Amino acid sequence: MDILTLAKNLSGLQTVSSISKTLNISNKTAINYVSLLRKKGFIKETIYGARKIRMYKISPLTEKKIGYHGFYEILNKYSRVKIYSLYEKDKIYNKKLTIEEAIIRAIKTKEFRVILASLGLFSKIKNWTRLSYYAKKENLGRKVGALYDSAKFIIKVKKMDKRIRNSLLKNASKDKFIINNIKSKDFKEIEKIWDVYLPFNKFDLEVYKEW
Numbered sequence: 001m002d003i004l005t006l007a008k009n010l011s012g013l014q015t016v017s018s019i020s021k022t023l024n025i026s027n028k029t030a031i032n033y034v035s036l037l038r039k040k041g042f043i044k045e046t047i048y049g050a051r052k053i054r055m056y057k058i059s060p061l062t063e064k065k066i067g068y069h070g071f072y073e074i075l076n077k078y079s080r081v082k083i084y085s086l087y088e089k090d091k092i093y094n095k096k097l098t099i100e101e102a103i104i105r106a107i108k109t110k111e112f113r114v115i116l117a118s119l120g121l122f123s124k125i126k127n128w129t130r131l132s133y134y135a136k137k138e139n140l141g142r143k144v145g146a147l148y149d150s151a152k153f154i155i156k157v158k159k160m161d162k163r164i165r166n167s168l169l170k171n172a173s174k175d176k177f178i179i180n181n182i183k184s185k186d187f188k189e190i191e192k193i194w195d196v197y198l199p200f201n202k203f204d205l206e207v208y209k210e211w
Contacts, residue, residue, distance in 0.1 A: 006033065007042040007060040014056050015049075046082045048207060074102045079120030080208050083113060099124045100131040107140050107147070110179050112199055119151040120208070128164040141171025143178050146194035150187055154205040169194070 001009075010019060010033075019030040034056060037043045045057040074097060075083050097105075099121050106118035125131060135144040145168040151157050172195075177183075179199040184191060186201040 003036060003040050003042070004060060007037060007040075007058055010037070010058045011060055012058060013047070014058055015053055044082075071097060071102055071105055074099065075106065075114070075117045075121070078124050079117040081113065081117035081120065083117050098127070098130065100127060100134055103131065103144065103147075104134045104138055104140060107143055107178065108138065112179060112182075115147070115178060116200060116204060116207070119147060119205070120155065122148050122151040122157040123155050125158050128161050132164045132167050135168060136171045139171060139173045141168035142173060142194045142196045144168055146187075146190050146196050146198055147178070149190045149193070150198055150200075150205070153202065154208045 010022065014022075016027055016030045016034065019025075019033060020027050023030070023033075025033075034043065037056070037058060042058055042060065043056050044059050047055040047057065049055050072083050075081075078099070103118050103121050106114050106121075109115070131144065132141070135141040145165065148157065148160060176196045177199075178196060182197065182199040184198040184201055186203075187198045191197055
């Protein structure tokens with residue numbers, strides 16, 4: 001069976017168990033198929049359901065890659081939390097989107113999973129000055145700082161320059177919520193330092209360990 005036919009037969013949400021039953025194969029072979037489908041771009045998103053069982057969103061439709069990576073492509077390339085967007089307008093091909101710009105754009109979405117995925121980008125920062133520039137331009141300095149500090153709990157991140165940290169701390173914003181009306185129970189200390197409210201708890205970050 002060729003890879004496209006495989007993707008068509010498994011189109012929709014699947015688990016390793018459902019793939020095994022559908023194709024009458026072993027779980028080990030099903031896992032190998034999942035790996036192949038992801039490599040070829042047919043797995044659009046990995047979702048964690050009840051009891052942390054992985055569900056794979058499979059689609060036989062692949063997108064033609066032209067030019068530079070778009071926002072969601074960058075998130076999926078560098079983060080263990082995968083995002084799937086149905087909207088072509090979210091793609092950027094004629095301009096190279098930097099890691100630093102992607103972090104800012106993620107925060108501006110105010111979407112939980114997108115912001116959670118953006119934590120993985122902090123390990124790929126190449127230019128702290130650029131990040132600071134875009135953060136202050138959008139009045140997101142404190143939110144960027146708080147997310148950076150929370151990312152350190154779960155992944156290895158590059159050290160932030162003290163001058164950049166101080167610069168972000170000075171960038172106050174009237175809106176203290178990263179996601180409206182959501183506060184963290186576990187990161188009160190970080191919230192206090194940056195005077196903003198984080199939208200997730202330590203349990204939410206466990207997804208970075210499970211990949």
